[in-house]
Amino acid sequence: MLSAYHADSHRYWLEGLMTHLPNIKWTVLSLPPRYFSWRIRGNSLTWAMQQRDTLTASYDLLIATSMTDLSALRGLVPELCKIPTVVYFHENQFAYPQSSRQREGVEPQMLNLYTALAADKVLFNSHYNRRSFLDGVDNLMRRLPDFTPRLEVAAELADAMILPVGLSSANYVKRAAGDRLRVLWNHRWEYDKGPDRLQELVKACSSAALPVDFYVAGQQFRQEPKEFNDIKSIILASDTLTLCQWGYVSDHNEYKAILSSCDIVLSTAIHDFQGLSVLQAVTMGCVPLVPERLCYPEWFGRDYCYLASDNVAEEAANCLAKLQYFMAQKRLGKLAAVDVSALSWEVLAPKYAEVFRDLVTCRVNW
Known part of the structure; x- marks a missing residue:
């Protein structure tokens, strides 16, 4: 090898x-x-x-x-x-x-x-x-x-x-009903994972007063896009958003616990060939919310894809609409795991x- x-x-x-x-x-x-x-x-x-x-x-x-x-x-x-x-x-x-x-x-x-x-x-x-x-x-x-x-x-x-x-065997944990949506973003902190799009979405969530707990994880580097400072500031200043995780989680068990507790795993990527970080979270029961581009439509149906756009604000609005739908499902206790066993x-x-x-x-x- x-x-x-x-x-x-x-x-x-x-x-x-x-x-x-x-x-x-x-x-x-x-x-x-x-x-x-x-x-x-x-x-x-x-x-x-x-x-x-x-x-x-x-x-x-x-x-x-x-x-x-x-x-x-x-x-x-x-x-x-x-x-x-x-x-x-x-x-x-x-x-x-x-x-x-x-x-x-x-x-x-x-x-x-x-x-x-x-x-x-x-x-x-x-x-x-x-x-x-x-x-x-x-x-x-x-x-x-x-x-x-x-x-x-x-x-x-x-x-x-x-x-x-391949993916590890699924270990789905059923999500209970609740009034707050736990959203995980777990990608490399680089430009190709769409931090500008994440920033625009966070702004849209705050403006819509959506009750979201954000978990921003993923691999970090010495230099990182400036949008991350703005993302953190927007969440901390919001009346309805909370920041539950910020930065790379090095402990494997702690990371698995986060995957098991979050409701949604979010991608804003403009570059992904398989989307392993999303798929790994899905095996732990997170519901995927991904752009309708790149590799994602191969793995997930339209219920889990938001319309992609070159206009960042327009794409954020499309993603927000999906988040609002998932929030309604969460309140009813109807968030359901997605089967990716074909990729095991x-x-x-x-x-x-x-x-x-x-x-x-x-x-x-x-």
């Missing part, structure tokens, strides 16, 4: 695979999720020069994340060309939202493409991820000046599969095993 940018979601996926496929003997090489530009371009050099003995050992299968510079690594360590290879896309570099911090140039995109083409099997965690990658590749091929193998590349990638990251590890692990087994079997026949 090569995990070149070992972020939390990548770690969760790997731990799930190792737990639910216990008959596999794993060897793992991973690199920390920092210095993005160097990490995605330099991982092949780092591993080829510092982990050659590990890489040239005998393996049945190689699994790499899409951040791995697989084509370069195979060139530097030719022994890897003899091993059937799976590449797993947690995300892709073609579907990042525009911002002043957006990575410039096509190199991260080309690295994704070369890595996919170097694999024997490509897996994506959602249809949205696969579609945005394939569309992005095709658009890039259209823009390049000449000798672009557009049709050949599309044909090579046509059999890429959807295989989501118990269902998905055998599908991973089948993909791995097929590739190993094909190797025997090479």
Whole structure:
């Protein structure tokens, strides 16, 4: 297993695979999720020069994340060309939202493409991820000046599969009737998770005098969008809103307790390929409230999606209307858990095993 940018979601996926496929003997090489530009371009050099003995050992299968510079690594360590290879896309570099911090140039995109083409099997965690990658590749091929193998590349990638990251078994806790709605926002504190949209929603909730207890959790970084200070100030100044949690919850049991107690898990994201933080909360009984974009419509019906809009205030109004509906349901004791058992590890692990087994079997026949 090569995990070149070992972020939390990548770690969760790997731990799930190792737990639910216990008959596999794993060897793992991973690199920390920092210095993005160097990490995605330099991982092949780092591993080829510092982990050659590990890489040239005998393996049945190689699994790499899409951040791995697989084509370069195979060139530097030719022994890897003899091993059937799976590449797993947690995300892709073609579907990042525009911002002043957006990575410039096509190199991260080309690295994704070369890595996919170097694999024997490509897996994506959602249809949205696969579609945005394939569309992005095709658009890039259209823009390049000449000798672009557009049709050949599309044909090579046509059999890429959807295989989501698995979820732990559901542990639904029924929510009692009540007059206050507990709303959890549990995403990375970065621009692509829509803090400007969360800020506008908090303002709308306060103006509508909606009785909401906000739990704002999620991973924090040294630098964070300025909207978070404003969000905190609006909630603390409101007559009807309360702030019950502010900041990352490091203790696992404390975090699970929050998931079990909240009524709604909210997303305002403009960038999400599977939405694991939302899905994990849903397994604990939170009702999802998500924008009708990205990966979310794959997992949840329209009852749980609010209409998305480029106009932030308009989108906040759409989300507020859904919150008011859920508030009415809460008062009647009718908030009901959502079934995401189709995404459990118990269902998905055998599908991973089948993909791995097929590739190993094909190797025997090479």
